[in-house]
Amino acid sequence: MTRFPSNTRSRKIAGAFYEGLCAGVALLTLAALAWLLAGIARGGWGTISWEFLTQPPDNGMTAGGVFPAIFGTVALTLLMIFLALPLGVSAAIYLTEYAGPGIAARVIRAAVNNLAGVPSIVFGLFGLGFFVLFIGRGLDAFLGEKLLFGQPAMLWAAATLAILVLPVIIVSTEEALHAVPASQREAAYAMGATKWQVLSRVVIPQARSGILTGAILGVARGAGETAPILFTGCAYYLPRLPIVRIPDTPIWMINPLDQFMQLSYHVFIMSTQSHNPTLVRPIVFGTALVLVTLTFLMNLGAILWRRRYRRMREQARG
Amino acid sequence: MTLRKLLIALVSLSLATTCSDAKAEKITVKGSDTMVITAQKWAEVYQKENSKTSIQVTGGGSGVGIASLINGTTDIADASRPIKKSEIDSARANGVYPFEVKSALDGLAVVVNRSNPVKELTVKVTAGIFTGALNNWKELGGPDHEIVRYCRESSSGTYVFFKEDIMKNKDYAADCQTLQGTAAIAEAVAKDPYGVGYGGIAYFEGRSDLKILPISPEKGKPAINPMKPGGKGVNYEVIYDRSYPISRYLYLYLARKPSGEIKDYVDWITGPQGQKIVEETGYIPLPGVLPPPAKPGN
Amino acid sequence: MDKGIPLDNSLAHGRTPVVRLRASEGLSARRRRQVLLDWLAEKYFAAAGGLAILFILLIFIFLAREGLQAFRTIDPMRFIGAMTENVITEQPEFTTTWQPVSEVPKYSLLPLMMGSALIAIPATLFSGLVGLACGIFLSEIASRRLREIVKPGMELMAGIPTVIIGFFILVSVASLVQDLFHTTRRLNAFVGALGVSVVIIPTIATLVEDAMRAIPREIREGAYALGATRWETIRRVLIPSSMSGIAAALILGMGRALGETMIVLMVTGNAAVLTFNLFKSVRTMTATLAAELGEVAQGSEQYHALFLVGLVLFVFTFFLNMAAEIVISRMRRRLRL
Numbered sequence: 001m002t003r004f005p006s007n008t009r010s011r012k013i014a015g016a017f018y019e020g021l022c023a024g025v026a027l028l029t030l031a032a033l034a035w036l037l038a039g040i041a042r043g044g045w046g047t048i049s050w051e052f053l054t055q056p057p058d059n060g061m062t063a064g065g066v067f068p069a070i071f072g073t074v075a076l077t078l079l080m081i082f083l084a085l086p087l088g089v090s091a092a093i094y095l096t097e098y099a100g101p102g103i104a105a106r107v108i109r110a111a112v113n114n115l116a117g118v119p120s121i122v123f124g125l126f127g128l129g130f131f132v133l134f135i136g137r138g139l140d141a142f143l144g145e146k147l148l149f150g151q152p153a154m155l156w157a158a159a160t161l162a163i164l165v166l167p168v169i170i171v172s173t174e175e176a177l178h179a180v181p182a183s184q185r186e187a188a189y190a191m192g193a194t195k196w197q198v199l200s201r202v203v204i205p206q207a208r209s210g211i212l213t214g215a216i217l218g219v220a221r222g223a224g225e226t227a228p229i230l231f232t233g234c235a236y237y238l239p240r241l242p243i244v245r246i247p248d249t250p251i252w253m254i255n256p257l258d259q260f261m262q263l264s265y266h267v268f269i270m271s272t273q274s275h276n277p278t279l280v281r282p283i284v285f286g287t288a289l290v291l292v293t294l295t296f297l298m299n300l301g302a303i304l305w306r307r308r309y310r311r312m313r314e315q316a317r318g
Numbered sequence: 319m320t321l322r323k324l325l326i327a328l329v330s331l332s333l334a335t336t337c338s339d340a341k342a343e344k345i346t347v348k349g350s351d352t353m354v355i356t357a358q359k360w361a362e363v364y365q366k367e368n369s370k371t372s373i374q375v376t377g378g379g380s381g382v383g384i385a386s387l388i389n390g391t392t393d394i395a396d397a398s399r400p401i402k403k404s405e406i407d408s409a410r411a412n413g414v415y416p417f418e419v420k421s422a423l424d425g426l427a428v429v430v431n432r433s434n435p436v437k438e439l440t441v442k443v444t445a446g447i448f449t450g451a452l453n454n455w456k457e458l459g460g461p462d463h464e465i466v467r468y469c470r471e472s473s474s475g476t477y478v479f480f481k482e483d484i485m486k487n488k489d490y491a492a493d494c495q496t497l498q499g500t501a502a503i504a505e506a507v508a509k510d511p512y513g514v515g516y517g518g519i520a521y522f523e524g525r526s527d528l529k530i531l532p533i534s535p536e537k538g539k540p541a542i543n544p545m546k547p548g549g550k551g552v553n554y555e556v557i558y559d560r561s562y563p564i565s566r567y568l569y570l571y572l573a574r575k576p577s578g579e580i581k582d583y584v585d586w587i588t589g590p591q592g593q594k595i596v597e598e599t600g601y602i603p604l605p606g607v608l609p610p611p612a613k614p615g616n
Numbered sequence: 617m618d619k620g621i622p623l624d625n626s627l628a629h630g631r632t633p634v635v636r637l638r639a640s641e642g643l644s645a646r647r648r649r650q651v652l653l654d655w656l657a658e659k660y661f662a663a664a665g666g667l668a669i670l671f672i673l674l675i676f677i678f679l680a681r682e683g684l685q686a687f688r689t690i691d692p693m694r695f696i697g698a699m700t701e702n703v704i705t706e707q708p709e710f711t712t713t714w715q716p717v718s719e720v721p722k723y724s725l726l727p728l729m730m731g732s733a734l735i736a737i738p739a740t741l742f743s744g745l746v747g748l749a750c751g752i753f754l755s756e757i758a759s760r761r762l763r764e765i766v767k768p769g770m771e772l773m774a775g776i777p778t779v780i781i782g783f784f785i786l787v788s789v790a791s792l793v794q795d796l797f798h799t800t801r802r803l804n805a806f807v808g809a810l811g812v813s814v815v816i817i818p819t820i821a822t823l824v825e826d827a828m829r830a831i832p833r834e835i836r837e838g839a840y841a842l843g844a845t846r847w848e849t850i851r852r853v854l855i856p857s858s859m860s861g862i863a864a865a866l867i868l869g870m871g872r873a874l875g876e877t878m879i880v881l882m883v884t885g886n887a888a889v890l891t892f893n894l895f896k897s898v899r900t901m902t903a904t905l906a907a908e909l910g911e912v913a914q915g916s917e918q919y920h921a922l923f924l925v926g927l928v929l930f931v932f933t934f935f936l937n938m939a940a941e942i943v944i945s946r947m948r949r950r951l952r953l
Contacts, residue, residue: 012845019846022752026749026821030766030773040784098662098665099665113941117875117936118934126678126679129682170668221775223777299771307764
């Protein structure tokens, strides 16, 4: 049994000191974050203009804007979330609604947690080995195409990222499903609904905003990743957008079999492999600012939204 | 049901995209980071003149370009070194018969920080620096401080060319810092008073914080400066007559003998317009394509 | 809704619906269709749930499929080191270098592993201290209002793209550090570890906070009743009782640090040397993959060697993740008692 000495005053002072230390470290960490963001903002602010956001790079990437990279990032993450959201939500539904506390659920949870910890570059390797070479080349051989699917493309990059963000979506969705009060489920069962009816008409509609939060967090995560797309589809420079016209219609669509430019890759390539880093530094800062703003706003939105419904849940519980 | 609407929109979008025809007419160019600026400028200008052609340029290194040519994922591979025998063999095994086009010349320069007192090097000393045989600037008449080496990634043509041509195929010292691009080397050496690096002259031209070292082919022979006196522009003469010891051709490799659209593009590159861009982006045009520059006073 | 059909409790808890299907003989066609749909839904969701396991397995299989082929042409000994000629003495010596583009390619994994360790260990130690302080602050010290500012701040920090951190360190922090410590190399393991810390501090802080919040209120009250101040409660009671949670946080943080790619690729200098010096340039496994894989011909010796590096990296992080998983689930079980 620990005995506490009786010298109350010095103990209080020591306690205040250590508590202050913890608070100081926490606030310093946030200050470092603020410093980083301010540095990016200060460096990039002068570059941001309407032209920068809407024009392609010009003059050997030393002038012009980053529109293709913005477009590529948006297209890529849309495609990614389209692949990841149904899978992630379904997996979360299985975990919360069907699996119960048994061994299956524990193994799946362990796998989800493990998936969240796989290094992003390993996803890149996997994307190249599995999607591009195995699936892509396999499809080409099957369809008798010379080379259509078996090369780096937005589709494969999106699929790789989809696996990477799967844990984010699963965890958020699980939380959202748990937040639906058990009483509502029981009421529906009492009215004779099947489990699927309870899920589709009671539980999922109520968990919608939680699921959307997960989707936004997933998109923010996916938009900021670079390593998984290095080998699976992004390009240094593309003179046109990765879009294609649907035959016989005037409608243009994202072409998932094309390569794409992407903001985070653009930051990487421009800061390490540009012809003249000093000259293009404002462009890199500008690109970084666009990327940070995008991910920051998405994350902030998701966090605030999540906080709101968490609080609502707490209130509902009393 | 915003979520459902979103999902429906995404489904229709993706269905529409997968049904569409993905094989639009385009030329893909991949390879050397040294050439990527020039390659991109070529693509930019060429497309303005020929709006039907679409050209896609990716960097990554000469090795990447040639590997892609072998894998069949690119039409043109930019390479800052000649293709290797082993690469030709594996290309043939894949049914690809690489066709070589010389597109420009490049001089490589060895640079140190402006403050470094070392004045010139021989090829042998340069090799010694990068293999790790020489480790202190004192041995070269500089300050008593260890030499900090900056090199390129092993994928770059510059890495291979320098290793084969200057270092006689010896390995780089293990403590070479590998940076992703020649520009990164320029930046690093500019910030490091004891640094030394190498790369295409274009990257170092006009920087006051760097010093390009004249190099002599062997001890006793005069060191040749790749720059014109006063440091304004590259001295083409010493590159063309090969008296400056570190220069190379920049190549385009094609999967087969060029025809159609690709042939037009390659001809345009080796013609006056393409070579003008070579000069503008800091490389050395092929001899005889461009008219000699007018002498001042004429 | 349908006419009420009496439901026993097994339905609500998702027991095998096949039983229900049999029990539902003689029900209306509509009901039977619903029950069938219900059965299909369960199978579909179970399949989706299994995906996470499938993906982990696929990652392992595809890394192993490509990576283990390296052993077909490369003697296992060469992954440790090789005999080379010393450039100065011209005597043969045993060296551990990673030089895949060479007359005699050298594939020693030791400098890459050492590089990864030289980033991950200091980053984990530093972030462990900072993350512990942040976690304690969030869980025990901060007022509710302060917590609601600091906590989202941490979450936002975790969401910054790593390439941004790498870029910022490359252009400004690296020079500051060099001026401060007068290092010969501007890009070194130290700045790499610093950058990686930005990524893993939020991870560690959140996990520490969760572990401390999970401790029942009675334990704190017991300590106060014995006359302990709040800090004494934290130090002598809460930290020891959340030790497994803190350990799990450190393990997971280390896993993230080992796997971080873009920051180390941009700021560590990427020199594959075997060193213990924090201020030397190092080359991590992740940076090697990112820098070299894009360029090699598929199926070449180097290609397989790189996949082997990926496999090693995956196995390392897999065991770290599993260790953390086990520690956390043990903690949960103990707290439930």
